[in-house]
Amino acid sequence: MALSRADMDRKIDEHFGYEARDDVEGVLATLTSDVEHDIVGVPTGPTLGRDGARGFYEHLFADLADGQVQTLRRLYGADFLVDESLWRGRAPGRPFGLEGRDRPLEFRLLHVVEFAGNGDIRRENVWLDLASIIRQLPQD
Helix, strand or coil: CCCCHHHHHHHHHHHHHHHHCCCHHHHHHCEEEEEEEEECCCCCCCEEHHHHHHHHHHHHHHHCEEEEEEEEEEEECCCEEEEEEEEEEEECCCHHHCCCCCEEEEEEEEEEEEECCCCCEEEEEEEECHHHHHHHCCCC
């Protein structure tokens, strides 16, 4: 049975809400137990399962702060959505291996999210504008 757009919006907005609150357990609860979590370009490569995704979120929440996601557009399929967003916040840690020095940061994100029949996220594939991040966080 296909999910409605409203169902997909509810789940991804819930997921983004937990991310905005740095709530690792909340984020993980939006994922299936066997989720494929793929942040393109992260050295670990894709991970499997909630425990595989946990480390990424723990590091992310230490490295970025006051994050807000502004959805720019969404495209939908029977069991997936593509979300183009703009992330804004601060970089107090070492996001993506770069010294943040608590500087302001904003970058575009592209999420390709597949859903299980129960509405949980079974695959999260994230592409981010690393060139923009590097430009804003020069390592002089």
